[in-house]
Amino acid sequence: MTKQNKKELVVSAIENGTVIDHIPVDTVLMVLSILGLDKYEDEVLIGNNLNSKKYGKKGIIKARNKFFEQEDINKIALVAPNATLIVIRDYEVVEKKFVEIPKKIEKILKCINPNCITNKETIETKFNVIEEKPLKIQCHYCEKTMTNIRFAE
Amino acid sequence: MNLKGKNLISITDYSKEEYLDILRLAAEFEKNPKQEILRDKVVASIFFEPSTRTRLSFESAASMLGAKVIGFSNPSATSQSKGESLHDTIKMLSSYVDIIVMRHSIEGAARYAAEVASVPFINAGDGANQHPTQCMLDLYSILKTQGTLENLNIALVGDLKYGRTVHSLVQAMSNFNATFHLVSPNELKLPSSVKMHIKDANLKYEQYTNLEDVIPFADIIYMTRIQRERFSDPLEYEKVKDSYILDSAMLKGCKETMRILHPLPRVNEIATDVDKTPYAYYFQQARNGVYVRQALMAAILGVK
């Protein structure tokens, strides 16, 4: 077995499903939870702190028999903007998908305004993306615009 | 006009044409304010934060149209003070009334409550966020005194940084090719996020620190209060506080048609000797709030 093949086996191959590559090492668990893979019942393989040519260290997730819509993928844009999703069928790469910043971001963020209703009652947050680069979002409720984002606990 | 069932939470919820429709309708109500067109309607007027001026304006608007008004003006009298959520209060209220008017101290409470409510909703102020009916009565007052909203020189004076009414007015008047003259101490300049509305509309603004500079050419002088607590340095406040007091002597050489507006209450930023000049419009401005609120309730309830 070549050295290259051994490296690929660090996280073993899947027959059908999706490989999510180039995840920042500190957001792998967040990506799992945003995509609902923490509650997924089929096989999920996770690798972290793997060497990456582009980013130094990276995380990778492989989910067996799981395929995502573009809309779902975009939900991880804030935590893993450079992630690539590789769709596997019969051990072959059939498609590569990239994340795009969505127009609306629901649930995962927290409003920075302490006097916002979302910080006073149990309400799912909603933000509209005003600008993508640099990222500027506006709270759907209190209408505050913000450039630094905070994730809900 | 088709505003039936359309909530008013933020000034951006209505288009320019919808604003103009409401202003036209307000003019009708000004001519004939007592019409029993809401005789079979119940209006909820719920004020989680006291605001006597706004509440009385809404409630007299509703009563003049024959509606029943229920609600509260004192938050400690409500079940919220016993821990009931805003969600549950609004759900319960929706089954009793035809429209809800709400004031709340928390930003975003209005948008949220409107989503929970099953009846139309008017925001009467949510914390530092929005107070759209104030903005509409300002527009109505400008239209009435100038005969148009287009191509005017609007001078905004005082606390332009924190003044919510100023921010909304800039945003609204950016639809009408206004030129903005921004008069404030350096510490209280208009935020760049609000200046963006002016730039986006390709309009001009000029910044001043001296109030007298804008008097000769202003069509509207919109005065606001400067509060001591907005200054990080109390000495800075002492330095500037008197320079934003408008008195009748300063008005020599102003345009004949110029009118002075103020969201009220005033403290001392307009000297009382201005009140009897033909330029004072702030008391009439407050009265216009009733006609604008009549127009809104009638349009949203689909009777006009």
Ligand SMILES: [Zn+2]
């Ligand atoms: Zn918010």
